[in-house]
Amino acid sequence: xxGVTQSPTHLIKTRGQQVTLRCSSQSGHNTVSWYQQxxxxxxxxxxxxxxxxENGRGNFPPRFSGLQFPNYSSxxxxxxxxxxxxxxxxxxxxxxxxxxGYTFGSGTRLTVV
Amino acid sequence: xxxxxxxxxxxxxxKGAPVELKCNYSYSGSxxxxxxxxxxxxxxxxxxxxxxxxxxxxxxxxLNKGETSFHLKKPFAQEEDSAMYYxxxxxxxxxxxxxxxxxxxxxx
Numbered sequence: 001x002x003g004v005t006q007s008p009t010h011l012i013k014t015r016g017q018q019v020t021l022r023c024s025s026q027s028g029h030n031t032v033s034w035y036q037q038x039x040x041x042x043x044x045x046x047x048x049x050x051x052x053x054e055n056g057r058g059n060f061p062p063r064f065s066g067l068q069f070p071n072y073s074s075x076x077x078x079x080x081x082x083x084x085x086x087x088x089x090x091x092x093x094x095x096x097x098x099x100x101g102y103t104f105g106s107g108t109r110l111t112v113v
Numbered sequence: 114x115x116x117x118x119x120x121x122x123x124x125x126x127x128k129g130a131p132v133e134l135k136c137n138y139s140y141s142g143s144x145x146x147x148x149x150x151x152x153x154x155x156x157x158x159x160x161x162x163x164x165x166x167x168x169x170x171x172x173x174x175x176l177n178k179g180e181t182s183f184h185l186k187k188p189f190a191q192e193e194d195s196a197m198y199y200x201x202x203x204x205x206x207x208x209x210x211x212x213x214x215x216x217x218x219x220x221x
Contacts, residue, residue, distance in 0.1 A: 004156075033208065042117075042199050042211030043157070056208045090157065101147070102209070104157040 004093050004105035012111045013081050021076040021108045023091030031055075032074040033102065034066060035090040043090055049074060078110075086112045115140045117200050119212035126190050127220045134185040134215050136174075136200030144202045146176055146183040147209065151197040160185075160198070170194070190219045 005024045013019050025032050031050045035043035045058035049068035063079040072093070078085055088109050092102035116139040126132055138144060146163040161169045163176040163183060174185045183200060197216050203209040 035209075035211075040213070042201075042213045043209070045208050045210065048208055058208070092157075101159040101162060104149075106156045 004091055004103050006089075006091050006105035006108050008108060009106070010109045010111075012113060015081055015083060015112055017081050018077065018079045019081060019110060021078075021089050021091075021110070023074045023076070023093075023105060025072045025074065025091075025093035026103045029093035029095050029103070030072055031094045031096070032068055032072065033092045033094075034074070034076045035092065036060075037088040037090060037107070039087070046076070081112045083112050086110060115144070115202050115210040117202055117210055117212035119198075119200055119215050121215045122213070123216045123218065125218045125220060128192055129189050132185075132187045132190045132194065132217065132219075134198050134200075134217065136183045136185065136212060138181050138183060138200070138202045140181075140202055146174070147201045147203065148172070148174055148183075148185050149199045149201060149211070151199070153196070157199070190217075192219050192221055195219045 004026050007022045033048040034046040036046055037043045046060050047057040047066055048055045052068045065077045067075045088107040090107045091105040094102045118137045120135055148160040149157050150160045151157045161167055172187045174183050176183050195218050197214050199214045200212045201209040
């Protein structure tokens, strides 16, 4: 049984650019959530996907968007990057909308300069 | 809105001493409460959840609805317990709201 894998592990982008982060869910999981973790803070919920549909969204602007594919892998896209977008982005997968608890990936460290 | 407060950024205890990591939450309704742990250079992982009422690695946590607290406790700290601990609440689709975390340091 594989865990949650995220790519890339590190990324540096320039303000105003666009970025795509990828996540491969744990086998058998149909729910994926994305979190942003700024330095010294706890993870903050961005959005959740369940069976390829967005199933909830946190307090993030529309330039944060996502996709979930039929194999339950997922992407997080961020347009018009701002300096404050610099953070660790965590993907977490689960079965049944998270009732069994989430399995987290190691994250992608995004730096916006 | 849901909110989780972990009042201590850092907690240092001696090996063998009792540990209590505090967590208070605000949520209208019946929340689910969780503790997640992140050991050095490892990913965030679920430690325990209140509905299962399990004891994991000697840790327990009791949900106190009157005090809106979900403190994490262990009677005798071990060096391997040193880690970052996050309290989280969620409901419905389990969109988790995390606290800012407490770094536990166990002194040998």
